[in-house]
Amino acid sequence: MDKKGDKMTKLSMNKFINMTVSDMNRRSVMEPNFDKYPLGKGQNENKVTFQEFEDGEQSMNCPICGFECTHITGVEVFARGEDAADHVHTAVDMEEMSTKVENVKGHGRNPSGRRDGLILSGHCETGCKFEIEIAQHKGNTFFKSTKTGEKKFD
Secondary structure, X not given: OOOOOOOOOOOOHHHHHHHHHHHHHHHOOOOOOXXXXXXXXXXXXXXXXXXXXXXXXEEEOOOOOOOOOEEEEEEEEEEOOOOOOEEEEEEEEOOOOEEEEEEEEOOOOOOOOOOOEEEEXXXXXXXXXEEXXXXXXXXXXXXXXXXXXXXXXX
């Protein structure tokens, strides 16, 4: 319940997307990149999970295999005013020790169709390479993780 005592409804991601798509269809508007989120296509098996320690700290598990030893190797930040045509894309590659900032026309790799977004790149110690996209849509923050390959260890 919220502070006013109103009951709040928890929505599954599919139910939320169905409601949002229905609303957008009524207005004949489709948000860019909205098709990245599954709509009745089953669930994404790659989940972002955490293990919790006694002192209250948490450690992120690999979203692909669940192993607890992960390494973040890159961060991409997309700074975009709501519905702006252009955005600033900042990419930090920790393996190459490089940073790139560019103005991007259109949507680019931004995981959010209308606002700011983030992409974390990394790998776990069993070799899974992954990206975790973080996007906001209508007051909700969505996480989507994708396997991007296998890390080769020397």
